[in-house]
Amino acid sequence: MKHYYLLIICLLFLGQNLSSRDRVSLNEGWRFKKLDSTEINHTLDYAKIKQWVLPSGNKFLVTSNKPQKPTGNLDGGKYAQYGYDDSGWRQLNLPHDWGIEGPFVQQYPGETAKLPWFGVSWYRKSLDINASDAGKQFYLDVDGAMSFSTIWCNGHFVGGWPYGYASYRIDLTPYMKAGEKNVIAIRLDNPDESSRWYPGGGIYRNIWLTKTNPVSIAQWGTFITATDISKERATLNLKMNIDNVNSAKDQINVKTEIYNVDKQGNPTGKPLVIDNTPLKLSGKESLLEKSLTLKQPVLWDIDNPHLYVASITLQKNGKAIDTYNTVFGVRTIEFKANDGFHLNGRRVRLQGVCMHHDLGALGAAFNYRAMERQLEILQEMGVNVIRTSHNPPAPEMLDLCDKMGFLVIDEFIDTWVVPKKKNGYAILFNDWHEQDLRAFMQRDRNHPSIIMWSTGNEVGEQGSADGIRISNLLTSIVHEEDPSRPATIGCDNPNAAFNGFENTTDIFGFNYKPHLYSKFSADRPNIPFYGSETASCISTRGEYLFPVDDDKSGGKIGFQMSSYDLYAPDWASPPDTEFKGQDQAKANAGEFVWTGFDYLGEPTPFTRDLTVLTNYHNPIERAKAEQALKEMGKIEVPSRSSYFGIVDLAGFKKDRFYIYQARWRPDLPMAHILPHWNWSERIGQVTPVHVYTSGDSAELFLNGKSLGKKIKGEYEYRLRWDDVVYEPGVIEVVAYKDNKVWASDKIKTSGDAYQLKVDADRNTMKADGQDLIYVTIEIKDKEDLFVPRANNLVQFELSGNGEIVATDNGDPTSHEPFQNKNIKAFNGKCLVIIRSIKGQTGNIQLKAISEGLKKEIINLKSID
Incomplete structure (x- = not known):
C-alpha cells in the first residue's frame, strides 16, 4: 500500500511537470534604491566584470569558441545578498523610469533633457515559487533595462546584459528554490555621456518570469514566413527551435494549429490548418522545419x-508539455530600384516618421495606451x-503596428x-554586436x-574601408537570420x-540628401533607395516670428522656433524641399521625417554653452567655472526637448501636421490656415498667411474680402x-480641387480668456493600473473661441478611482516637473494624464480650475 501511494504521488508530480x-508578469511590487555618489561600487564597472556578463549572450554567437563564466560568484555587495533587508526602500511597479521623476536641472545637458537619468540603481523583488514547480526551468525575461544590467538570484550572480535597449533572457534555474521565497536583485548602471538624446533610466519596459518544462520551444524559437x-x-514555412536542457532522447509529437486572431491576439474559431509531426529529440537543441498549406489566405x-x-x-x-503561440501575417514585400516599395504587388509610398522611444511626460517607461x-x-x-530610431523598440510597439x-x-x-x-555603444560593439543583432532579430x-x-544610423565609418567591412558583416548576419527581408542603413555622408x-x-537610406536622389537613381540604377531621415524642420506650436524670413537658419524667437515651417538646421530643410526631391526622382521609395513627435533631449538649434561644466564634480569649483563663463557673456539655454516633431511633446498638432496630411492623404478634403489671428500689436502690418491643403487651389478671404485665388504650381506644396495686412476679424480659405469646392478653414480673432474647456481622448479605461486617459484643456473666450496666446495657470483636482500621473503643455523650455498637479497653458493648451488604479472600478471626476476663468468638470470611469 505504501508503494501504491508513492506511485500516485509521483504520477501527480509528473502530471504537474x-x-x-x-x-x-513580474511588474508589481519591486523595491527600488538609487545610489548616491558615496554608495556607488565602481568595482562593478562593466569593463571589470564583462567576463561575467558575456556568457549571457552565448546562445546568439555562431561560433564554438564562446565565453565561459568564471568560477565562483561575482560579489554584488550587500544589496545583492539574499537576506538583505530592503523594507526601507521605495516600493514601486514597473515599467519605471527614474529619470523622468526629475527634477530638471539647468546645468544638465539639454541634449539629454536636463533630467537625472544617469547613475546606479538597484531593484529587488521577492517571489514565492510553488513546490509543485520543482523540476521546472525558470527564466527571467527582461524587455528593456537601461542599462548595463547585472542580476543576482538568491545571492548568486546569474548574468546580465549591457545594451539598454535589448530584450534578453537570464536562466535562473540553478538557483531557484521551489517551495520557498526567492529574491531577484538587479543592478543598473547608467553612465553619463552615453546617449545623444534622453535614454531614460531603470527597468523601463516589462519584465516576466517564464516557467517551462525541460523540453520546450526555445526563447523566440519560431520563425514563420x-x-x-x-x-x-x-505556403507557410515554419522553423521551430526546441530546447531539451536534459538532453533526453525522447519521442515527442509537435502539433501545429493555425487560427485567425481575435482582438487580443489569441486564437479564435476553428483551426484552419492542423499538422502533427513526430520528432526524436537528440542533444540539448532540436530544429524542426515544416511547410504547411494555408488555403484562401487573407493578406496582411x-x-x-x-x-x-x-x-x-x-x-x-499524449500530454501537452509546452504550448507556444506565434502571431504572424501573410504578405509580400518587394523593393524595386526603379519603382520604390511594393506591398502585396502594389506600389505603396513610404509615408514615414522617425520616432524616439520616450513617451513625453511619461518618459521612457513603456505604456501601451500611450504608444497607441x-x-x-x-x-x-x-x-x-515607422522607423524605430535608433534602437529596438518595446515589443508591444510592434504588436500595435501589426x-x-x-x-x-x-x-x-x-x-x-x-x-x-564617450560611453556610447562603441564601447560594446566589438564584444556584443553579434549577440545584440541576432537576439533583436x-x-x-x-x-x-x-x-x-x-x-x-549615421555611423562614423561611412567613408572608410573599415566601414565597408563592418557593414558587410552586419548585412550578412541580417541575411542569415532573415532571408525574407532586406537590410538597410541611414547615411548622412554623401x-x-x-x-x-x-x-x-540592400536598400540605401539617405539622411537629408534630397538633392542626390536623381543622381543616385541614374548612377546606381540597381539599388533601391529612400529618405531614411528627412526635413528636420524645427518649430514650436503656436509661435510665429515677423517679418517672415525664408532663410532656413532664421525663425528664432528667444528659445522658441517660428511655426511657419520654413526653418531647419544647416544639414536639413523645410518639408517642401524634400517633397520636391522625391517628386523629381520617382524611384524614391518614400521618406521618414525627423520626427513624428517631439522628444526629450536634442533641442537643436539651441546648443548648450556651458558643456564644460559637466567636467566639474566639485560644487565649489563648478560654481567658479559657471561664474567665469557668465562673465564672458555665455548663458545656459533652458530647452529640455526637441523642436523637430510634427506633433509636440504633449501630443498637440503643430501646423506642420497639415502639410504632411495634405500630401499623404490626398483624398481627404482638408485645408489649414496659419498663423492664428490674434495680433492686436500688428494692426496695419504685413502678416503673411500660408495654407496647407489637399486641394489644388484656394481663395483667401479677410473679413469677407477676397485676397485672391492661388493655384499650386509644379513642386509647390503650400499656398x-x-x-496680407493684418486686421482683426475672420480669415478664411476655400480650397478647390478640379474646379470644385473641396475644403475650407476659418479662424476668428478671439476675445480675452474666459473659460476652460476639457476634452478626453476616451471616457473609460480599464482598471488594470496601466490604462490611461489623456485630457486636453483649452483656454476659450466667451464665444467659445480658442485663445491662442493664453498662458493661464491651470490646477487639477481629481476624485474617484484614478490618479494624475503627469501634466504637460508642449513647451520645450518648461522646467516644471511632469508630476505636478498644475501647469501653465502654453499657447492656449495643456494636458493632464490620468491612470487607472488596479482593481478599483467606478467614477472619476476631474476639475480644471484657473483663477479668473470659468472652471470645467469632466466625468470619466474606470471599468473591468
Missing part, C-alpha cells in the same frame, strides 16, 4: 492588417510606416566602433509590419552613396499670401 508553460502566395493558397495589409496565430503544442505520451495614442495621431496624419496596419523599419543601433559619445522577425532591418559603401546594404 507536464503542464504547459507559464509566463507571469509565407511564400507562393496566391488567392487560393499560401496597411488597409486590412489581418493576422494569424500558429499555436504549437509539444506532446509527450501616438500611433493614432500619426495615422490621422497619413503615416503608414494590429493597426503600420509598416516598420526596425533599427538596431546608432553607433558602431567610431564613438559619438529573433525577437522581432515574425512581425508582418517589419519590412527592413536597419543596421545603423560620399557613402558613391564610394562602395552603398553596395554593403502663400505674403502681403
Whole structure:
C-alpha cells in the first residue's frame, strides 16, 4: 500500500511537470534604491566584470569558441545578498523610469533633457515559487533595462546584459528554490555621456518570469514566413527551435494549429490548418522545419492588417508539455530600384516618421495606451510606416503596428566602433554586436509590419574601408537570420552613396540628401533607395516670428522656433524641399521625417554653452567655472526637448501636421490656415498667411474680402499670401480641387480668456493600473473661441478611482516637473494624464480650475 501511494504521488508530480508553460508578469511590487555618489561600487564597472556578463549572450554567437563564466560568484555587495533587508526602500511597479521623476536641472545637458537619468540603481523583488514547480526551468525575461544590467538570484550572480535597449533572457534555474521565497536583485548602471538624446533610466519596459518544462520551444524559437502566395493558397514555412536542457532522447509529437486572431491576439474559431509531426529529440537543441498549406489566405495589409496565430503544442505520451503561440501575417514585400516599395504587388509610398522611444511626460517607461495614442495621431496624419530610431523598440510597439496596419523599419543601433559619445555603444560593439543583432532579430522577425532591418544610423565609418567591412558583416548576419527581408542603413555622408559603401546594404537610406536622389537613381540604377531621415524642420506650436524670413537658419524667437515651417538646421530643410526631391526622382521609395513627435533631449538649434561644466564634480569649483563663463557673456539655454516633431511633446498638432496630411492623404478634403489671428500689436502690418491643403487651389478671404485665388504650381506644396495686412476679424480659405469646392478653414480673432474647456481622448479605461486617459484643456473666450496666446495657470483636482500621473503643455523650455498637479497653458493648451488604479472600478471626476476663468468638470470611469 505504501508503494501504491508513492506511485500516485509521483504520477501527480509528473502530471504537474507536464503542464504547459507559464509566463507571469513580474511588474508589481519591486523595491527600488538609487545610489548616491558615496554608495556607488565602481568595482562593478562593466569593463571589470564583462567576463561575467558575456556568457549571457552565448546562445546568439555562431561560433564554438564562446565565453565561459568564471568560477565562483561575482560579489554584488550587500544589496545583492539574499537576506538583505530592503523594507526601507521605495516600493514601486514597473515599467519605471527614474529619470523622468526629475527634477530638471539647468546645468544638465539639454541634449539629454536636463533630467537625472544617469547613475546606479538597484531593484529587488521577492517571489514565492510553488513546490509543485520543482523540476521546472525558470527564466527571467527582461524587455528593456537601461542599462548595463547585472542580476543576482538568491545571492548568486546569474548574468546580465549591457545594451539598454535589448530584450534578453537570464536562466535562473540553478538557483531557484521551489517551495520557498526567492529574491531577484538587479543592478543598473547608467553612465553619463552615453546617449545623444534622453535614454531614460531603470527597468523601463516589462519584465516576466517564464516557467517551462525541460523540453520546450526555445526563447523566440519560431520563425514563420509565407511564400507562393496566391488567392487560393499560401505556403507557410515554419522553423521551430526546441530546447531539451536534459538532453533526453525522447519521442515527442509537435502539433501545429493555425487560427485567425481575435482582438487580443489569441486564437479564435476553428483551426484552419492542423499538422502533427513526430520528432526524436537528440542533444540539448532540436530544429524542426515544416511547410504547411494555408488555403484562401487573407493578406496582411496597411488597409486590412489581418493576422494569424500558429499555436504549437509539444506532446509527450499524449500530454501537452509546452504550448507556444506565434502571431504572424501573410504578405509580400518587394523593393524595386526603379519603382520604390511594393506591398502585396502594389506600389505603396513610404509615408514615414522617425520616432524616439520616450513617451513625453511619461518618459521612457513603456505604456501601451500611450504608444497607441501616438500611433493614432500619426495615422490621422497619413503615416503608414515607422522607423524605430535608433534602437529596438518595446515589443508591444510592434504588436500595435501589426494590429493597426503600420509598416516598420526596425533599427538596431546608432553607433558602431567610431564613438559619438564617450560611453556610447562603441564601447560594446566589438564584444556584443553579434549577440545584440541576432537576439533583436529573433525577437522581432515574425512581425508582418517589419519590412527592413536597419543596421545603423549615421555611423562614423561611412567613408572608410573599415566601414565597408563592418557593414558587410552586419548585412550578412541580417541575411542569415532573415532571408525574407532586406537590410538597410541611414547615411548622412554623401560620399557613402558613391564610394562602395552603398553596395554593403540592400536598400540605401539617405539622411537629408534630397538633392542626390536623381543622381543616385541614374548612377546606381540597381539599388533601391529612400529618405531614411528627412526635413528636420524645427518649430514650436503656436509661435510665429515677423517679418517672415525664408532663410532656413532664421525663425528664432528667444528659445522658441517660428511655426511657419520654413526653418531647419544647416544639414536639413523645410518639408517642401524634400517633397520636391522625391517628386523629381520617382524611384524614391518614400521618406521618414525627423520626427513624428517631439522628444526629450536634442533641442537643436539651441546648443548648450556651458558643456564644460559637466567636467566639474566639485560644487565649489563648478560654481567658479559657471561664474567665469557668465562673465564672458555665455548663458545656459533652458530647452529640455526637441523642436523637430510634427506633433509636440504633449501630443498637440503643430501646423506642420497639415502639410504632411495634405500630401499623404490626398483624398481627404482638408485645408489649414496659419498663423492664428490674434495680433492686436500688428494692426496695419504685413502678416503673411500660408495654407496647407489637399486641394489644388484656394481663395483667401479677410473679413469677407477676397485676397485672391492661388493655384499650386509644379513642386509647390503650400499656398502663400505674403502681403496680407493684418486686421482683426475672420480669415478664411476655400480650397478647390478640379474646379470644385473641396475644403475650407476659418479662424476668428478671439476675445480675452474666459473659460476652460476639457476634452478626453476616451471616457473609460480599464482598471488594470496601466490604462490611461489623456485630457486636453483649452483656454476659450466667451464665444467659445480658442485663445491662442493664453498662458493661464491651470490646477487639477481629481476624485474617484484614478490618479494624475503627469501634466504637460508642449513647451520645450518648461522646467516644471511632469508630476505636478498644475501647469501653465502654453499657447492656449495643456494636458493632464490620468491612470487607472488596479482593481478599483467606478467614477472619476476631474476639475480644471484657473483663477479668473470659468472652471470645467469632466466625468470619466474606470471599468473591468
